[in-house]
Amino acid sequence: MRKILVGISGASGVNLGVKLANEVAKTNECHVVVSKNAKLVLEKEQKLNLSIKNAKIYDDSDISASLASGSFGIDSSIIAPCSINTLAKIHAGFSDTLLTRAAAVALKERRKLIIGVREMPFSTIALEQMAKLSSLGVVIAPPILGYYADIKNLEDMENFIIGKWLDALGIENQIYKRWGEE
Template sequence: MKKIIIAVSGASGVNLGIKALELLPNTIEKHFISSGHSKVVLKKETNNIIEHSNSDISASIASGSFGVDAMLIAPCSMNTLAKIACGISDNLITRAAAVMLKEHKKLILAPREMPFSAIALENMHKLALLGVIIAPPVMAYYSQQQNLNEMENFIIGKWFDLLEIENDLYKRWE
C-alpha cells in the first residue's frame, strides 16, 4: 500500500490540504500532520487517516525505514519552507520533509504567500535544485472552473498528478 503524508502549516489555505487528504483514494495509507496554527480550522473527521502530533518527532514517519512514498505540504508557510531549506527539523513536519529529502522521495511544497520575497524565492530555488517540487496553488483557466469547489479540485488534481495518483478532479487540456 502506498503511504502518503499530507501536512498543513499556517492557517491560510488549510482547507486545500484537508480537502486533498479527504480526496486521496482509500487504497493509500494516509498520514496527517498539522502545525499548531492550522489546528484552529481542523475540526473535521475523515476516514483511514493516521494523525500525528507535530511535536512528536519520534513518530513512525520521522524515520526513513518506515517507507513513506511521498509528502505534500499544503499550504506550506514561508517559515516551514525556510526551515526545510536550511535543514532545520524542529517538528514532525520539518523532520518528515528532511526524511523525504535524504531518502530521495517525492516532496511537494505548496507555498501560500504572495507575492514571494527574494528570500522565499531563494529558498524555493535551493529546494528545487534538491529535487523538491514547488507547486503553489495556482489556477489555470483552460479547465473553465465555475466555482470555488472546481478551482480547488483543479489545484488538488494537479498535486495528485505529481503524486502519480489517478484522478478526474479537473478538465484536462484538449
Template sequence: MMPRKLVVAITGASGVQLGKKFVDYLPKDIEVHVIVSDNALTVESFENKQVTLHSSDNIAASISSGSFRVDMTAIIPCSMNTLAKVACGISDNLATRVAAVALKEQKKLLLAPRELPFSAIALENMQKLAALGVIIAPPVMGYYSESGSLEEMEKFIIGKWYDALGIPNALFTRWE
C-alpha cells in the same frame, strides 16, 4: 500492489481547507498520515477520514524515520516558516523532520507555499529546493481549466498536485 504511504503536513493558518480537501479526495488505497500544526486545523476535522493523525511536536513518530518507508510527502499549505526550515535543513518539528527524511531518501516531496507576493528570500528557498528535486507547487489558479466555481478550481489545483505525485485522479477535465 502494496498500499502507498503518504504524509500530508498542514502548516500555517491560511489555505488549510486545501490541505484538508487534498486528504478528503485521496484514493482509499493510499495509507495516509496527517500532521497538523498548531496554527492550522483541529484534530476533529479529520474524524471522518481514515487517516493516522500525528502531533507536530512528536518528532519521534513512526513517520519521522526513513525505515518507515513513506513513498511521498506533501506540505499543503506550506508556510514560509516551514519552507525556510526545509530549505535550511532544520527539522525541529514533525513536518520539517518528515520533509528532511523525504530529501534524504530521495522520495517525492511537494510543497505548496501559500503566501503572495513571494519575497526574494522565499523565492531563493524555493529555487534551492527545486534544484534538489522538490516539487514546488503553489495553489495557482489555472484559468484554462474553465472552472465555474471555487470548488472546481480547488479540485483542479488538487488534481494537479496528485498528478505531480503520481496519484491517479479525475478531479478536473483534461484536454483531449
C-alpha cells in the same frame, strides 16, 4: 498500496490540505501531520474542525512518531499548504517538529517531496529558498489556477488545485477538467 504523507502547515488555505488528504486516503495509506498553526487557521478561515477520514493523523509535536524515520518508508510527501515559515525551516534543515523532520527525511532518503507554498507575492528570500530546494529535487507546486479548467465556482477552483497536487503525487484522479477535455 503506497504510503503518502500529507503535511498541512499554518498558511491560508488549510482546507485545501484537508481535502487533499481525504482524496489521497481514498486509494493510498495516508499519514497526516497538521501543525498547531494549521489548526488555528482552519478555525479562523473555515470555522471548521479537522475532518480527515481513513488516515492516521499525527501530533506535530511528536518527533518520535514513525514518520520521523526513513525506515518507516513513506513513498511520497506533500506539504500543502506550505507556510513561508515551514519553507524556511525545510530550506535551513530545521527538524524541530514532526512535519519539518518528515521533510528532512524525504530529502535525505531522496524521496518525492512536494511543497505547495502559499504566499503572494513571494519575497526574494522565499524564491531563493524554493530555487535551492528545487535544485535538490523538491517539486514546488503552489496553489495556482489554470483557467482552461472551466472553473465556475470555488469547489471547481479547489478541485483543480487538489487535482494538480494529486497528479504531482502520481495519483490518478478525475476531479478537474484537463487541457483539451470536453
